[in-house]
């Protein structure tokens with residue numbers, strides 16, 4: 001395991017971490033840079049994560065800016081809204097159009113981010129203190145992101161994206177416990193040697209987490225998305241570094257839905273995303 005750098009970066013070292021057109025002023029306003037303009041280890045880790053994801057989101061953003069008058073991006077489980085601020089500065093501000101909506105369950109984080117946006121004059125950023133599954137989502141959403149939204153919050157973001165027919169969706173899932181519990185409850189019903197994959201609690205947690213993301217990718221495909229799953233290289237400090245990217249390419253995909261149904265039947269798993277988007281599939285599990 002790599003040990004995070006302990007020393008603060010200064011001067012030229014800080015500049016090397018910035019993306020083209022990324023301003024130190026924004027990072028200072030977000031308290032990622034200290035007043036002296038230094039980057040401490042935690043802030044550096046966060047900045048690297050966000051900037052790396054921004055690079056991977058660039059094609060999706062260029063696509064929606066080219067095709068729409070007012071592209072809308074929703075960042076679900078936004079925390080301090082670092083991702084939204086960086087995207088706004090690099091894409092939405094220079095384009096002079098479009099908006100970023102940050103959804104966050106913790107009201108104090110949402111309020112602080114809203115104050116920062118007002119101070120920065122980022123007028124097309126909006127903040128909602130709400131749960132992802134009960135928030136007032138904009139009628140039309142073009143890009144949905146969810147970075148480390150805990151457990152089933154990632155499912156909530158994917159459900160909202162699919163329902164809104166979002167053109168692009170990008171999630172980096174966080175911890176997930178739901179499917180591991182289902183594997184435990186229904187292990188006796190699973191036929192053949194497949195049950196060996198999750199007979200031990202540790203394996204159930206690991207396999208449950210893997211299976212959850214496999215089912216998420218398949219469910220997105222079934223909703224008409226082309227899906228890419230990659231490791232977020234450069235995220236060596238995070239154990240949660242799987243990126244699921246979806247691009248809406250057709251109305252739906254019955255073949256993918258059949259594959260999803262097969263996997264649900266074989267494992268007896270039924271994550272929230274499936275229960276909400278496909279209530280008839282995998283009905284045996286809770």
Ligand SMILES: C[S@@+](CC[C@H](N)C(=O)[O-])C[C@H]1O[C@@H](n2cnc3c(N)ncnc32)[C@H](O)[C@@H]1O
Pocket residue numbers: 076077078079080081082103104105106109130131132133146147148149150153156174
């Ligand atoms: C690990 S933090 C990640 C924050 C941010 N996306 C980032 O990467 O810096 C997860 C955030 O999601 C929020 N969250 C978790 N479940 C949520 C839900 N159902 N609705 C809204 N926010 C949620 C938490 O309050 C927390 O701020």
